[in-house]
Structure formats: C-alpha cells, structure tokens
Amino acid sequence: MSKMIDEETIENVCILAKLSLNEEEKKKAREDMQRILDYVEKLEELDTGNAEPLSHIFGDKNVFREDIVTNDDAREAMLFNAPRAKEWQYQVPKTIL
Amino acid sequence: MDFEKLTALQLAEKIKQNQISVLDGVKQVFDQIQKNEPKLHAYLDIYKKDAYARAKQVEKGIADGTYTGLLAGVPIAIKDNICIKGKKTTCASKILENFIPQYDAEVIKRLDSAGLIIIGKTNMDEFAMGSTTETSAYGVTRNPWNPEHVPGGSSGGSCAAVASGEAYLALGSDTGGSIRQPSSYCGITGIKPTYGTVSRYGLIAYASSLDQIGPVGKDTADCAALLEIIAGHDRKDSTSIERQDLDFFKSLNGSVAGMKFGVPKEYLSEGLEPDVKDAFMETLKTLTRQGAIVEFFSMKTTEYMIPAYYIIASAEASSNLERFDGVKYGYRGADYEGLHDMYKKTRTEGFGEEVKRRIMLGSFVLSSGYYDAYYQKALKTKALIKKEFDQAFRKYDVLLAPAAPYTAPKIGESLKNPLAMYLGDIYTVAVNLCGLPGITVPCGIDQGGLPIGVQMIGECFMEKKILRAAKCYEMARGAFPSPWKEAKEYETI
Numbered sequence: 136m137s138k139m140i141d142e143e144t145i146e147n148v149c150i151l152a153k154l155s156l157n158e159e160e161k162k163k164a165r166e167d168m169q170r171i172l173d174y175v176e177k178l179e180e181l182d183t184g185n186a187e188p189l190s191h192i193f194g195d196k197n198v199f200r201e202d203i204v205t206n207d208d209a210r211e212a213m214l215f216n217a218p219r220a221k222e223w224q225y226q227v228p229k230t231i232l
Numbered sequence: 233m234d235f236e237k238l239t240a241l242q243l244a245e246k247i248k249q250n251q252i253s254v255l256d257g258v259k260q261v262f263d264q265i266q267k268n269e270p271k272l273h274a275y276l277d278i279y280k281k282d283a284y285a286r287a288k289q290v291e292k293g294i295a296d297g298t299y300t301g302l303l304a305g306v307p308i309a310i311k312d313n314i315c316i317k318g319k320k321t322t323c324a325s326k327i328l329e330n331f332i333p334q335y336d337a338e339v340i341k342r343l344d345s346a347g348l349i350i351i352g353k354t355n356m357d358e359f360a361m362g363s364t365t366e367t368s369a370y371g372v373t374r375n376p377w378n379p380e381h382v383p384g385g386s387s388g389g390s391c392a393a394v395a396s397g398e399a400y401l402a403l404g405s406d407t408g409g410s411i412r413q414p415s416s417y418c419g420i421t422g423i424k425p426t427y428g429t430v431s432r433y434g435l436i437a438y439a440s441s442l443d444q445i446g447p448v449g450k451d452t453a454d455c456a457a458l459l460e461i462i463a464g465h466d467r468k469d470s471t472s473i474e475r476q477d478l479d480f481f482k483s484l485n486g487s488v489a490g491m492k493f494g495v496p497k498e499y500l501s502e503g504l505e506p507d508v509k510d511a512f513m514e515t516l517k518t519l520t521r522q523g524a525i526v527e528f529f530s531m532k533t534t535e536y537m538i539p540a541y542y543i544i545a546s547a548e549a550s551s552n553l554e555r556f557d558g559v560k561y562g563y564r565g566a567d568y569e570g571l572h573d574m575y576k577k578t579r580t581e582g583f584g585e586e587v588k589r590r591i592m593l594g595s596f597v598l599s600s601g602y603y604d605a606y607y608q609k610a611l612k613t614k615a616l617i618k619k620e621f622d623q624a625f626r627k628y629d630v631l632l633a634p635a636a637p638y639t640a641p642k643i644g645e646s647l648k649n650p651l652a653m654y655l656g657d658i659y660t661v662a663v664n665l666c667g668l669p670g671i672t673v674p675c676g677i678d679q680g681g682l683p684i685g686v687q688m689i690g691e692c693f694m695e696k697k698i699l700r701a702a703k704c705y706e707m708a709r710g711a712f713p714s715p716w717k718e719a720k721e722y723e724t725i
Contacts (some may be wrong), residue, residue: 138602138605145592147599148592148595148599150551151595151596151599152592152594152595153554153557153572153575153579154575154576154580154592155580156297167246168589168651169651170651171593171654172596175539175542175543175606175610177536177539178467178536178613179610181533181536181613183613183615186612186613186616187612188279188608188609188611188615189611189612189614189615189618192427192441192618192666192692193427193428193473193667194694200467208523209288209334212335213565214331215256215332215562216331216334216560216562218558218559218563225559225560227559227574228404228568228569228571229360229571230571232274232570
C-alpha cells in the first residue's frame with residue numbers, strides 16, 4: 136500500500152511547489168496524486184538491490200572550460216522581459232519587513 | 233505547378249535548379265496555412281512578413297553560393313519551446329504569454345546558416361507536458377487526417393503543420409515520446425536523436441536529462457537531412473557531445489539484409505489495439521522479406537518504464553520550473569501581499585492544470601522522507617532498464633516497437649484521466665531514459681482512417697542504422713497516403 140496522501144501532505148507539497156490551491160483544487164490534487172502514486176508503487180516489486188542510481192546516461196563528469204568572458208554587457212537584454220524593473224534592477228515586493 | 237506534394241529535399245533540389253523560386257515555396261506554404269489553419273490551429277505565431285523578406289535574402293544567398301546545403305530555401309516551423317530572438321516564445325503557457333527571448337537557440341542559428349526559412353511557432357502541450365497538445369493554454373490543435381482527433385503531443389503543432397502541408401519541415405522536442413508519438417498520429421516521420429547530439433541551448437527545459445530537439449518531416453530522407461543541420465557540439469550546452477559521424481544523409485542508402493531486429497514481446501501484450509498490432513506485424517513481415525532477421529525477446533523491465541519515467545520527469549520538471557516566479561520574465565500575479573504571495577499567485581495563475589500536477593508530483597518525490605522511496609528507486613530502475621537495453625543491443629542492430637498502443641484519440645477524451653494518458657507513452661519513454669535514438673515511420677492506417685507508426689530504436693550514436701532501416705522499410709512499403717496530397721478541406725467542424 137502506498138503512502139496515503141492526506142491534507143497535510145498536500146499542504147506541504149504546495150509550500151515546496153509554491154502553489155496556492157483552493158479547497159476543491161486540493162481535493163482534486165490529492166486524488167490525482169494518490170492515483171499516480173498507487174500506480175508507481177509497482178516499482179517496489181522490482182528488486183533494485185545491486186543497482187546504483189543512474190542519473191547521467193553517459194556518466195557524471197564535469198565539463199570544465201576556462202572562465203573567459205565571451206559576451207558583452209547584456210543588462211538591457213536581461214531586464215527586457217522583467218515584469219517590473221527599476222534602476223537597472225529587477226523590482227520585487229519588499230522582502231525585509 | 234503542383235508542388236505541394238514535394239518533399240523538403242525535392243523542393244530544395246528544384247530551387248537549386250531554378251525550377252521553383254524560394255519565394256514560391258514560401259508562398260505555397262502560406263496558401264496552405266490560409267486554407268487549413270482556421271480549422272487546424274497548428275501555429276501559435278506566423279511570421280509572414282519576415283518569411284518573405286528572408287526568402288528574398290535566401291534566394292540571393294543560393295545564387296551567390298552563400299547557401300549550398302541540402303535544404304537551403306525550405307520553409308520550416310518551430311515548436312514554441314525553442315527560443316528565437318525577438319519572437320514570442322510561450323511554451324503554450326500563460327506564464328510565458330509575453331516572453332520575448334533576447335537570443336537564438338543554437339538550433340535556430342544552425343537553421344539560419346543553412347538557409348532555411350522560419351515560418352512560425354507551433355502549438356504544443358504546455359511546457360511539453362502532455363500527449364495530445366490539449367494542455368496548451370492557447371487552444372487545441374486538430375489532426376489533419378480527422379479534425380475530431382488530436383494530433384498527439386507534445387509536438388502536435390509541428391506534426392500537424394507538416395502533415396497538412398503548412399510546413400515542409402518542423403522542429404519538435406522529445407522528452408518521453410513527444411516527437412515520435414505525434415509523428416505516428418499524423419502519418420509522418422520524426423526522430424528523437426541520441427541524448428547530447430543536438431544542443432539544448434535555447435530549448436526551454438522540461439526534464440533536462442531526457443529532453444532532445446529533433447526533426448519532423450514527410451519522410452526519412454527529409455528528417456536525416458535536417459538532423460545533419462541541427463546536430464553538432466555546442467559549448468553552451470554542457471551535455472552536448474563531441475561526435476564526428478554526423479553525415480546522416482549519406483548513410484541512408486543500403487539494405488537491411490542480414491540486419492538483426494529485436495521486438496520486445498512484452499510490448500505486444502495487453503493494451504495494444506488490434507489494428508495497430510496488425511500493422512506492426514505486417515511491418516515485421518515487410519522487413520523480413522527485405523532480408524532482415526526479426527526475433528522476439530523478453531524485456532522484463534517493461535512494466536516499470538512508465539513509473540520510473542514519470543517520477544524522474546516530474547522531479548526534474550519541478551526543479552526546472554522553479555525559475556518561473558514572476559521576477560525575471562513572464563507573467564506576474566496581479567494582486568499580492570509580499571514576496572511569497574507574489575510567487576504563489578504568479579505560479580498558481582500562470583501554470584495550467586497538467587503542469588501543476590507534475591510540479592506537485594515532482595516536489596513530493598524529491599521531498600524529505602520520500603526521496604529514497606520514489607526518486608532514488610526510479611533512478612535505480614532506470615539503471616536496470618538501461619542494462620536490459622545494453623544487453624538487447626549486443627544481439628540486435630535495431631529494436632522495433634509500435635509508436636503508441638493506439639491511434640490518435642478523439643479530442644476531449646484523454647485529459648479526463650491523466651494516469652491513463654501517461655500509460656499511452658509505454659513504447660516511447662524508455663528511449664529517453666536510456667538516451668537512445670528513435671525514429672517513427674508510418675506503417676499503416678486503422679479502420680477509422682487514422683495513421684499508424686512504427687518505431688525503430690537504435691543503440692546510442694547509432695542513428696545511421698535506424699535511418700538506413702527506416703529508409704529501406706519506406707521503399708519496401710511504398711508511397712504512404714497523406715492528407716496534404718488529397719488537399720482535404722476541413723469542413724466537418
């Protein structure tokens with residue numbers, strides 16, 4: 136039996152995912168996630184005892200290069216899509232109250 | 233001249249021989265768009281003015297020897313998760329409704345240098361999450377074979393555009409089947425290259441360890457020629473691979489005589505529609521008649537592929553999509569109190585239902601207390617799946633599978649049950665988990681008149697083998713009907 140998704144779990148997931156759902160959406164999210172987790176539970180029957188977790192298909196290796204600046208000042212381009220900008224900076228709501 | 237029937241390579245050849253002008257090729261595509269687009273909705277944005285201006289430039293460039301490539305002068309459509317400088321790139325999401333990239337994706341630069349002409353941006357499932365193009369925030373795309381059905385997804389717009397003659401070629405992206413499955417549903421050809429073959433620079437990420445950009449076209453030769461243009465090492469993508477054997481087009485000729493094909497017998501068990509199975513079995517016979525050796529073998533990890541894929545893909549998605557917070561680009565929620573409320577409102581209002589579902593699943597499987605049970609377990613499963621593929625490729629040159637268990641579903645049916653939709657990806661997801669190259673080629677038509685595709689899967693870096701097999705099969709199969717050749721009018725809607 137897989138993990139039961141209760142209200143607390145959904146609350147926690149919403150904090151992690153930075154989403155705010157209303158009660159109805161939470162209920163739906165709980166049901167959906169429960170159904171998907173019940174299904175992926177299948178993995179438990181597979182013996183993965185000796186297997187190493189495989190993240191990179193061609194092996195984990197760093198790709199290093201010299202730290203040489205190749206681009207020009209892109210300040211204007213970077214701020215171009217900002218919903219709000221001021222004095223060449225991203226503008227966000229007050230963070231220290 | 234009746235040239236909408238031409239493939240991209242044939243069009244380019246006629247342009248080179250001055251039988252057709254670049255401008256005429258572009259005009260023909262826009263005629264087709266004008267005729268079909270109101271019903272199909274394959275595009276999110278169309279660059280008519282730019283395309284004509286570019287056509288003049290390319291015309292000159294071909295004449296003066298600037299553009300000498302195989303596809304110079306050919307109109308192409310781009311999936312809307314690939315950045316083009318100065319052009320809206322939305323990922324079919326509300327959260328990026330006004331996003332205008334300030335740089336080109338590497339593949340766009342390569343298309344420009346090869347003298348192709350970009351026609352517009354195509355519709356897709358939001359952030360490439362979906363199998364039908366119905367999760368787009370900007371409306372569904374319809375299947376050119378039957379507008380009551382979906383084109384597949386997530387590259388549904390790209391595939392519908394090529395199938396309806398609204399583009400000669402297109403770029404798609406494939407994270408779990410998003411090129412191969414819609415190519416099958418639309419009766420055309422599409423390739424998911426070996427991971428790292430095409431630069432992901434400028435592709436808006438869904439699941440970075442699985443995403444690859446790939447070509448969509450009318451046949452194998454068109455796709456091989458396009459892949460040759462977009463493939464190659466790029467310093468800007470740290471997962472890009474330095475490989476030399478990128479002359480895919482040249483590798484097309486040859487026979488399959490003596491080539492060994494393996495079919496995972498688990499792929500033919502429950503859930504496979506009879507029409508699809510029949511067409512698939514017929515494909516095996518066709519290959520055998522060409523001298524190929526076809527054998528069945530057991531792939532014991534089959535039933536664990538989808539669970540592993542959805543855990544890994546959702547985990548990576550939840551991490552990748554953290555960047556959409558209303559600060560640097562895209563939508564920002566309207567009314568908020570403080571920073572965290574701004575984040576939450578932005579994301580809740582900006583993302584669609586399927587995207588939120590995957591972000592939440594991903595956040596859960598990565599969260600403290602569940603990381604080992606779900607995410608690590610999925611990565612271990614992935615290792616076992618890769619081991620089984622490695623073993624299979626010791627015996628076989630190419631693996632064969634249907635592209636999907638059924639043909640294109642009706643619009644409105646798939647999103648009712650997300651889990652059932654996920655299960656439809658059974659034959660495609662393992663290819664991404666293992667970084668393998670795969671191609672879909674049309675192999676039949678079901679009783680409802682919808683196309684069926686066969687998938688050929690190769691070992692990493694063995695694109696040439698699957699291309700040769702696909703081309704050889706195509707020739708043995710003979711001409712495949714296409715909705716654009718019948719110049720269908722979509723009057724049923």
